[in-house]
């Protein structure tokens with residue numbers, strides 16, 4: 001037991017209860033009752049030490065009076081159980097607290113929020129929703145209740161209700177605006193390709209919440225492409241360069257399609273050249289090299305990449321140089337190029353391309369909501385990737 005740090009914490013919580021009981025007994029008031037409580041406390045502690053937490057919870061719930069002095073102990077124990085994933089026990093303690101008729105309003109509200117968190121952790125979302133909705137209707141701790149309710153609707157992927165609650169929260173908490181933009185994108189994603197006008201409206205609503213929402217612009221640009229509005233699409237994609245340059249690489253292929261459809265390859269080359277001077281990334285340089293190859297041939301493109309690689313050596317750049325040159329070699333040189341190419345391709349497959357700025361989660365594809373910490377818009381292109 002002593003090897004488990006959480007049980008150690010629980011042990012100290014129990015010691016704190018003992019200390020409090022001791023202090024109370026020194027005051028000489030309700031002496032018999034305290035002695036009785038002390039006995040019960042010792043029994044509870046004994047069950048904890050023997051790793052029989054169910055019996056320990058029975059003792060603490062049944063014999064520890066709920067008052068201003070013991071409330072923190074009850075809440076602390078319940079939080080500890082929730083953290084350990086022992087949600088039944090946490091729920092029992094919180095439910096027991098709520099059964100006390102004389103809890104002050106602020107305490108009752110805190111316990112209700114905690115119980116809702118137990119239910120959320122246990123995946124009992126309808127029960128959590130009921131508690132939180134009641135609190136919001138009564139106007140008690142409604143800001144916090146709305147935040148928890150948002151997480152319930154997110155888990156249920158109920159984006160309509162998430163937007164309704166989020167809209168209410170927005171006036172007092174503008175920080176939720178980027179989340180609401182993502183909810184709109186989630187809804188827009190559900191519409192079929194034939195529902196362009198309603199999808200466009202939803203994406204504009206997303207940009208109304210957060211004008212820098214890259215996701216909404218990527219989706220809007222692709223929608224315009226799908227509709228054959230190439231100029232509009234190219235304009236939306238170019239906007240991303242100013243909004244969040246780290247994500248400009250995401251739309252390079254889309255931009256190329258737009259400029260090709262418009263017959264403006266030279267304009268694309270000028271744009272890419274400008275971007276490569278301002279913020280050179282391997283993706284931009286490779287796209288520019290592709291464009292140069294179409295106009296001036298393989299050798300010019302290969303020299304251009306090699307020149308860039310001298311200053312910014314990357315696996316992806318090396319892989320592309322090999323690809324461009326392998327056909328012009330023969331014999332053992334070709335064989336060596338082949339081995340190098342397989343190595344660079346393997347390295348590229350293994351590299352994480354995105355990383356969560358909140359929890360450090362590495363991913364091979366872009367998630368708009370981090371699968372681990374559930375924050376929105378926190379995955380970004382891996383910065384180290386550009387240096388490899």
Ligand SMILES: [Zn+2]
Pocket residue numbers: 356357358359360361370371372373374375378
């Ligand atoms: Zn994360």
